[in-house]
Amino acid sequence: MINVKDASKSFGPTRAVSTLSFDLEPGRITGLLGPNGAGKTTTIRMIAGFLSPDTGSISVAGCDVRTNPVAARSKLGYLPEAAPLYHELKPAQYLDYRAKLFSLSRPERKSAIARVIDRCRLTDMAHKRIGVLSKGYRQRVGLAAAIVHDPPVLILDEPTNGLDPAQMRTTRALIAELATDRTVLLCTHVIPEVERACARVLVIAGGRLIADGPPDEIGIQTNAIRIECEGQCDQPLRIAITSALGENTKITTAQTQLPRPGWITLNIAPAPNQSRAAGCDPQADIARALAGINRAVRHISGAAAPLEERVVDLIERTAEQEPGARP
Amino acid sequence: MISPQPLLAIAGREFGSMFRTPVGWIVTALYALLTAVLFTLQTIDPGAPATLRYFFTPAAWLLLIVAPAISMRLFSEEYKAGTIEPLSTAPVGPMTIVVGKFTGALASVAAMLIPTLAYPIVLALLADGPLDAGAIASGYLGLLFVAMLYLSVGTLVSTTTDSQVLAFLITLIALVLIMVAAGPAARHAPGFLLPVLAELSVQNRAAVFAAGVLESRHVVFFIATSGALLAGAYASLTIREGR
Numbered sequence: 001m002i003n004v005k006d007a008s009k010s011f012g013p014t015r016a017v018s019t020l021s022f023d024l025e026p027g028r029i030t031g032l033l034g035p036n037g038a039g040k041t042t043t044i045r046m047i048a049g050f051l052s053p054d055t056g057s058i059s060v061a062g063c064d065v066r067t068n069p070v071a072a073r074s075k076l077g078y079l080p081e082a083a084p085l086y087h088e089l090k091p092a093q094y095l096d097y098r099a100k101l102f103s104l105s106r107p108e109r110k111s112a113i114a115r116v117i118d119r120c121r122l123t124d125m126a127h128k129r130i131g132v133l134s135k136g137y138r139q140r141v142g143l144a145a146a147i148v149h150d151p152p153v154l155i156l157d158e159p160t161n162g163l164d165p166a167q168m169r170t171t172r173a174l175i176a177e178l179a180t181d182r183t184v185l186l187c188t189h190v191i192p193e194v195e196r197a198c199a200r201v202l203v204i205a206g207g208r209l210i211a212d213g214p215p216d217e218i219g220i221q222t223n224a225i226r227i228e229c230e231g232q233c234d235q236p237l238r239i240a241i242t243s244a245l246g247e248n249t250k251i252t253t254a255q256t257q258l259p260r261p262g263w264i265t266l267n268i269a270p271a272p273n274q275s276r277a278a279g280c281d282p283q284a285d286i287a288r289a290l291a292g293i294n295r296a297v298r299h300i301s302g303a304a305a306p307l308e309e310r311v312v313d314l315i316e317r318t319a320e321q322e323p324g325a326r327p
Numbered sequence: 328m329i330s331p332q333p334l335l336a337i338a339g340r341e342f343g344s345m346f347r348t349p350v351g352w353i354v355t356a357l358y359a360l361l362t363a364v365l366f367t368l369q370t371i372d373p374g375a376p377a378t379l380r381y382f383f384t385p386a387a388w389l390l391l392i393v394a395p396a397i398s399m400r401l402f403s404e405e406y407k408a409g410t411i412e413p414l415s416t417a418p419v420g421p422m423t424i425v426v427g428k429f430t431g432a433l434a435s436v437a438a439m440l441i442p443t444l445a446y447p448i449v450l451a452l453l454a455d456g457p458l459d460a461g462a463i464a465s466g467y468l469g470l471l472f473v474a475m476l477y478l479s480v481g482t483l484v485s486t487t488t489d490s491q492v493l494a495f496l497i498t499l500i501a502l503v504l505i506m507v508a509a510g511p512a513a514r515h516a517p518g519f520l521l522p523v524l525a526e527l528s529v530q531n532r533a534a535v536f537a538a539g540v541l542e543s544r545h546v547v548f549f550i551a552t553s554g555a556l557l558a559g560a561y562a563s564l565t566i567r568e569g570r
Contacts, residue, residue, distance in 0.1 A: 048416040050568065074418040084409030086340070088347040100336030101417040145413065 001026045001153050001183035002047060007056035008207075009042050016042040018207040019056065024200075026152065029179045031194035031215070032187040033311055034204035040187050041081065043204065044155050047185070048078040060153050074102060077151035081158045083142025087131030091122055091141045094130060095148050102149035116144040120174065136167035143171070147178060154184045160193060172197055191308040201307075205315045215307050218314070225268040225283055226254065228299040229290055233264055236293050244289035245270045245282055250317075254309055263298060267309060333419045334427040341431025342438070345397065351435065354396050359442045362386050366446045377454030379447060383466035383537035386443070387473045387530060390436070391506070394474055395498035397435050398481020399491045401428045402564070406489035421564045425557055429482050436474040440467065462539025469536020472549035473529055477502060479556035486563040506530065 002024040009017040017039040024030050034040050045051040047058055049065045049072060058065045063072035086094060092113060099109040117126050120140040125133055130141060139159060146154060159175065160168040168190075175184060176197055188194060194201055194215060201218050203211035211218050231237065233253050242249050245268065254265040270282060283300050290297050345351035362382070369381040405411040414424060451458050481498040488494050509528035516524055525531070532545045 045412075048412075050412055050416050052568070070418040070420065073416055076416070078413065078416045080409065080412040080416075082409065084412060086344065086408075086410060088344055089340075097336055097340050098413075098417070101333045101414075101419055103330065103332045103418070142413075 001061055002185065003057075003059045004043075004047065005057050007043075007046055007053040007058055009039075009046060009051060009054050016207055017046070017053075017204075020204070020207070020209055021056075022202055022209060022212060024183050024185060026183045027179070027181065028199040029175065029184040029186055029197050030200045030202060031198035032185060032202050032204065033189075033191065033194060035315055038204045039207040040204055041157060042207075044078075044157055044185065044187050048076060048080075048155055049073050074149070075151055075153055077146035077149070077154045079139075079142045079146040079154075079156045079159055081161065083139050085130045085138060085141055085145075087129065089130055090127050091130060091133075091137075091144070092117065092126040094141060095144055098145045099148050104149060112148050112150065116148050119147070119177075120144040121170070136163050136171075139163060139167070139171060140174075143174065152182055154178060154182050155187070156184065157187045158189065159186070160188065160190060168193075191306075191311060195307050203311055203314060205318050208318075210318045211311075211314055218307060218310055224302065225270075225286060226265065226299075226301055227268065227286060227290075227297060228260075228263055228265045230263055230296040230298075233266060237290070237295060240289040240293045240295075241266075241268060241286060244285040252309075252313060260298075267313065269313075329423045329426055330419060333417070334423050334430065337414075337419075337424060337427025338431035338434060341401065341428050342434045344400075345431075345435040346438075350396075354393060355439045355442075358389060358393050358439050361389055362443050362446070365389075366443075366449075370446065370450060371453065377450055377456070377458055379450065379458075379463055379466055380537045380539070382446060383469060384530070384534050387470055387533040387537070390470065390474050390477055391502050392499070393439070394436065394477030395481050395495045395502070397432050398478050398485055398498060399495040400485070401432060401482055402485040402560075403489050403491045403494045407491070415568055421568065422561050425482065425486075425560045425564060429478060429557055429560075432478045432482070433471070433475055436478065437471065440470060459539060465539045465541050466537045468541070469533045472536065472546070473533050475553045476529060476549050476556075479553040479560070483556050483560040483563060486560045486567065 002022075004023075005021050007017060007020045008015070020039070020043060032040050032043065042051060046053050047060065047065065049069050052066060060072040061075040063075060065072045086097075089097070095113045095116060096109060099112055104112060117123055120143055122137070122140055122144060125137050125141075130138060133141065139162075143156070143159065146156070156175065160171050163171060172193060175186065178184065179197075186194070186198060198215055201211070201213065201215050202209060203218060229237070233251065238251055241251055248270075250269040252267045252269075254267050259265065268286065283302065287297055287300060346355075365385045366379075366382050369385065370379060402411070405414060415421075447458060447463050477498075480501055481494070484498045484501065485494045488497070505527055506529070509524050509526075510530070513521060513524040526548070532548060535542060535545055
């Protein structure tokens, strides 16, 4: 449905997106993650046709956005960040205007507007000026405008940005509902949102695609270990772990929401090329090493860290491997 | 390529927005007030021939302020509010957007002229004989052509900035410069430049329409110049979109 092939975009000397390639299939939500300035918005703006790629090609439902922009845009619903709207209009008037831009006939417009007002739960607000609506309702108006022409492809840039938890939940449910018969590309900073909603995640950093896969596989290192132990991540602890697992073992402190006082959670990633004897048990080795320095261990497992930590770790590792790359 | 339905939608929104905000009504009221003063002072003259000729010429001067006030928001407001993004990602080409917005702005000026239709009626009631309807129609056509030219300058300027104030000022300065170049400055210009500068005089052309004379060369001038300026606005928008 969306095909991006070797797309690049620069703004003056700054390369925002570099030879980016991916395909998105219909009927599921794909999350687009990355730090600020990673190239996410540039990527979705290129797909939406707001920016033109310098090189490479992008097609939406088989229509090239550069050579056939009008056809490509007609198959696309796009909600830009912060849902920019005309505040002097009422939602029903704005939706009618958007439907006219998509050349819907009068009867089509009437039924489409009724459908999206109902679907986005805007019935009570349809005849109030957009300027007086709350941020959550404005976001819903933007979403309704993005789907008024019933597009097969939907691109949403930070759709829950600035919403309260209840509004976020409503919007998430609506997006999930919309994705049943559409290709949805969801660009967001809210990683739990991606974990809940997306079947696939694309991680962008420095304008490059650094990971692509299901949320529970992103950034997974098959030999990663997670431990909760007593004390701080100090030098004796690091020495004990690296002596057990090898010099290049990476140790990071996990950001747990409710850390136990006096305890820390660590993500330990042995070097990928670390040669180990057959039948060895890294978890047992760590437990022994920590016992050797009198550090109690409450929990030790090979379980993956939460997606947020894995994504951050992935971005940091990429930055370390490509020090010249744009952060 | 220009698509009719989206073009009318864009024009309709521009026209509607003008009168959904206080600014539109204030500009309309000021124009009506000033033209009423002009009409009273310039046209109602007992014993003089009943003509609106001396109303149309200064009414065209007033457009020098009114047209930039209308055109300043066309694109600058969209850039500032970010609404250019959903507009530019609709299946609508940049030419449709430019022409649609320009059409909406021109319709706004036309709507502003509606209250002034009271003046020919008043004049007809006061005059001894019938008024020259052809001359009145020609005068209004001249005002619309002048508005068309001024709005196309404003449309072009508005595509280049996200500041409405800047768009207003640049348009106003550009129009005043053209007027000065074709008027006072032309007296001091070298001889070979005089015909070119004379051609630039919008007010002289408007005066011809006000006199009830419909000359095709003036019609062509207004249409061709406005078309060229709108093509410039199209190019400016395309360049901006292709950033």
